[in-house]
Amino acid sequence: MKARAKWAEKQTKCWLCGKQAWEVFPPKLTTHEIIRGVNRKKGLNIPGAWIRCCQHCHGIIDGWPIAKQYALKKIMDGKNYNRELCNVARGRQPESITEEEVMAEVAKLIWMELK
Numbered sequence: 001m002k003a004r005a006k007w008a009e010k011q012t013k014c015w016l017c018g019k020q021a022w023e024v025f026p027p028k029l030t031t032h033e034i035i036r037g038v039n040r041k042k043g044l045n046i047p048g049a050w051i052r053c054c055q056h057c058h059g060i061i062d063g064w065p066i067a068k069q070y071a072l073k074k075i076m077d078g079k080n081y082n083r084e085l086c087n088v089a090r091g092r093q094p095e096s097i098t099e100e101e102v103m104a105e106v107a108k109l110i111w112m113e114l115k
């Protein structure tokens with residue numbers, strides 16, 4: 001849990017809207033786990049599962065497919081991106097979501113930004 005808090009401290013902006021804590025309401029950023037449900041506890045210790053966002057964007061990301069969440073992780077925190085580990089922690093096969101699926105979502109997110 002300590003590592004998660006330390007990591008969170010370094011994330012100064014929401015990964016989706018780009019706003020800082022003082023620019024959103026409530027004025028704080030939250031950590032979303034890509035790993036949810038019964039396996040969520042495992043995700044608290046896996047840096048690859050963490051996404052930093054404001055509460056508003058948290059609600060949006062909650063509704064995204066997992067491949068798209070991985071894509072945001074890869075773009076914003078590539079150093080900690082670990083698709084295979086997260087797939088397994090989610091109780092699936094290491095390739096249940098493939099790199100190709102993630103890259104397709106990366107392309108869409110980047111295209112949105114370029115548009």
Ligand SMILES: [Zn+2]
Nearest residue numbers: 014017054057
């Ligand atoms: Zn946001």
